[in-house]
Amino acid sequence: MLSVQGICKTYGPVRALSQVSAEFRPGEVHAVLGENGAGKSTLMGVLAGFVTPDSGVAALDGRPLPFGKPFAIRELGIRMVHQHFMLVPQLTVLENLVLAQVAGGLGPVPSGQTGESARQKAKELGWEIDLDAFAGDLPVGAQQRVEILKALSGQSDVLILDEPTAVLSPDEAEELFAVLRRLKAEGRSVILIAHKLSEVMSVADRVTVLRKGVVVASCPISETSPGQLAEWMVGGLPPRGEATTSKPWGEAAAGAESVRIRDDRGALVVDGATLSVRRGEILGIGGVDGNGQVELAECLAGVRKPESGTVLRPQRTAYIPQDRQSDGLAMALSIEENLLIGGVPQGVCAGPFLLPGRVRAHAEGLVSEFQVKAGSPADPVSSLSGGNQQKVVVARTLGRQPDFVVAVNPTRGLDIKATSYVHARLKEAAARGAAVILFSTDLEELAEVADSCQFMSRGILGEQFLGEAT
Structure with missing residues (x-):
């Protein structure tokens, strides 16, 4: 024993x-x-x-x-x-x-x-x-x-x-x-x-x-x-993600047409994918891991080029990658430095120079808002638990109020309360007009969050289900 x-x-x-x-x-x-x-x-x-x-x-x-x-x-x-x-x-x-x-x-x-x-x-x-x-x-x-x-x-x-x-x-x-x-x-x-x-x-x-x-x-x-x-x-009953007020979806904000994508070894992993997501909509994409979801997400977010086809995305596009440590964070940097990756908010710089006090205030605001458990924003992000590292990625992504969000398993490794919170924030992003694509292997998560769903198998993206998949 x-x-x-x-x-x-x-x-x-x-x-x-x-x-x-x-x-x-x-x-x-x-x-x-x-x-x-x-x-x-x-x-x-x-x-x-x-x-x-x-x-x-x-x-x-x-x-x-x-x-x-x-x-x-x-x-x-x-x-x-x-x-x-x-x-x-x-x-x-x-x-x-x-x-x-x-x-x-x-x-x-x-x-x-x-x-x-x-x-x-x-x-x-x-x-x-x-x-x-x-x-x-x-x-x-x-x-x-x-x-x-x-x-x-x-x-x-x-x-x-x-x-x-x-x-x-x-x-x-x-x-x-x-x-x-x-x-x-x-x-x-x-x-x-x-x-x-x-x-x-x-x-x-x-x-x-x-x-x-x-x-x-x-x-x-x-x-x-x-x-x-x-x-x-x-320490009490966990909060449930509250449903946002339903409102008509806007025009198409992002999508792909007949996209073919190869992985790093040259193998064809996405074959002719077509999708469209409208402002205010959360499109869920499900399927077993390894069927081309990650490569499609990378292509939609602009970090992988398609072999052929067309991708449409707005300028204010945000990406929550699947692997927070390899792709989402710079593990050698502090929490506050990681929160600046990909874009420095207005008022944090004086010309080309960062203002340490404002960098700290910016980080403290996001750490508090997204409930990141950390001693100080100056601590290395590597000192956080895996779930809190994911919260840093989510805070940086959703804190910028993007017009298009690509999220790949964003609640992987999170506890009940944090999962409910991330779900609520994705719904809030859609409610203010952002288009959201949620890639998830968790069918319960898709049923909870998504307005419509498509599923991938062997690189093929299936037809879209509108609010009727259970």
Whole structure:
């Protein structure tokens, strides 16, 4: 059993964890819930050896954990699959698996032995895997399988998964849950960080809820409900996105006609897509990841050129990319600097020079308005939780009141309250006359937010459904 007692961790004035105690038992899926910034990732970082707490103890089967030593903790049998995958895209699957076993430069690992072990484990889990494929060429679901195989190599008594379904389709999520049930049947302890309460109720045996770094509840999943979990997470019932006042849509503001797009490898990923979105309308585009949605979104936003066809967009176009860390943020810069990327607001400059006081005031206004949990706008954006990093991207994008918004999975990794807030802001943007295209793999999100929908499969964009898809 993995246990923690009295764990505390502060970052300057921010108390990330305060007297956290919990037990993670063999043969159980234990969900850890909380809003963005509640301390979930910090606690998992402590368990995996990436974060050294200020005080407290932790032990696995009575053996104290060597805090701050991830390789030593890995050897004890605690493995973690991060929300942002830790694969080297230029290496093959087999090379990534071998690399994961070279802890601290302890010498070569036989690739043949690693490959055979990986094939055997993949077969046990019901997976087919191409060890010779380059990791960067795999769809996200397959990349996650590689990460899990990395974590299961060697002794692995405790498996930590940070938001594992954030990048998965519903079918892929169900496949993952089946794997988690197999792992717990083998006697492993599975720790699951999650935001989707329906998933937690489906797969978890026990749940612990963090709020502002404090454990507010811990109980068997059979003794609670989605409503109760939501109240524990946010300290009350979460707000629902309010429907905006319906009004007639305006003229077409953006669109595409017979667009063909190739990806970075030259493969045709969008074939003859045609769409139109009007002022005041939210057009949802759904489908399983990897069917050309990202490339179409990039083309509509002006960051990828089509091979052929026509794209129409207004000058004030804003883009919320799928990968916040690679495409949405400059991770080495501060929060306030990231909020200036793509356009400096009026009044922040004197000629070519930025005015630090006004830069700070601009950032503080957006941080407050979009409820970004941060110590100071001067802090590096890399210091924020994944959900709060996404809020910075959304704040920068919607805070400029664009005429056309392209958003790709904008609530991925966000908690209940933040998701409702982003949905409300997208509706507000449409209500003031912006045209919005929302790419999402979450059908519930499309049903909640979109006025009309189209679906993509194998690069083909289907017909539009107007307010009738459920």
